[in-house]
Amino acid sequence: MxxxxxxxxxxxxxxxxxxxxxxxxxxxxxxxxxxxxxxxxxxxxxxxxxxxxxxxxxxxxxxxxxxxxxxxxxxxxxxxxxxxxxxxxxxxxxxxxxxxxxxxxxxIRAVASSQPQTTLLTFDEVFRLLHAAEEDVSPIGLRDRAILELLYTTGMRASELLALNLEDLDLEAGTVQCGVELRRRVLPLSRPAREAVVAYLEKGRPSLVKAKENTEQPALFVNTRGQRMSRQGLWSRLKYYAKKAGISKPISPQSLRNSFAVHLLHMGVAPNVVQERLGNSSLASVRNLRNLGDSLPNGFVLSQLSERLVID
CATH class of the missing domain: 1.10.150.130 (Tyrosine recombinase, N-terminal domain)
Structure with a gap:
């Protein structure tokens, strides 16, 4: 030939x-x-x-x-x-x-990247980011605090968070269901995350949807127009709080997801458990995260974040 x-x-x-x-x-x-x-x-x-x-x-x-x-x-x-x-x-x-x-x-396997694809946050940076969102008690502030708590304490993707509907929450059981079709999974809500979501549902979201007479909106997180929050809106708010917390490195929702996984591994959680929390991630890729990130922080910060990560 x-x-x-x-x-x-x-x-x-x-x-x-x-x-x-x-x-x-x-x-x-x-x-x-x-x-x-x-x-x-x-x-x-x-x-x-x-x-x-x-x-x-x-x-x-x-x-x-x-x-x-x-x-x-x-x-x-x-x-x-x-x-x-x-x-x-x-x-x-x-x-x-x-x-x-x-x-x-x-x-032939895919070529592994030698560098992490997104920025990782230290334990201290995550603590500062979450704390920065606690100071604003307006409807938008309450929404943003609930968003940041869910992103970090569940490890869900930005797309999964934005797709959440009210019916995906089970506050009595302390869980949230996310994902698509056969890949849906039930994730535990930490006490701070549950409190932030309840505060948003009671004092924040009603004002946002009522202002536009959109009370039948199924989306959990809505913008000032009472519509489902967009990816651009999410990124904008995350950058706002990063700046407020004095975090100079570029961060994204994926940064919180990766940080969630790395912090769980540093706290001794088994890779297969972290894999289940993340959903649709290979066990090998999770194991590779063990060598990333910083060492464990001081006792106060560690206790605050341990409560949020729901370690069984």
């Missing part, structure tokens, strides 16, 4: 992406670039230094060597993983069409 025949199967795969899978032109062109690069560099990573006669001659060892070559050129883990996505889709296509008898990508 010549190089042109190898390229023919790349083109057939790209046509498949457009005609049957509905991928955008930009996505297809990105796949084209990644696959053509792989074909171009393939001779430099095979044993005889020549282009294989057919795709079934490609082995996982060749792909690992290809990744090593790209890594030596300074490509980031994110860029490497993007190229792996293209290769996985392509070899799946070849397997379906009888061009390979085994998928060489089955033995």
């Amino acid at each position: 010549t190089a042109s025949n190898l390229e023919t199967w790349i083109e057939r795969f790209l046509d498949e992406l457009i005609e049957r899978r509905g991928r955008s032109r930009n996505t297809v062109e990105a796949y084209r670039s990644d696959l053509q690069q792989f074909l171009r560099l393939l001779p430099s990573v095979v044993e005889n230094g020549q282009l294989p006669a057919e795709w079934r001659a490609v082995r996982s060892t060749h792909i690992r060597a290809y990744l090593g070559l790209l890594r030596s050129q300074g490509l980031s883990p994110a860029s490497l993983n993007r190229k792996l996505v293209a290769l996985r889709g392509f070899f799946d296509f070849l397997l379906e069409n009888g061009q390979v008898s085994e998928d060489p990508m089955s033995a």
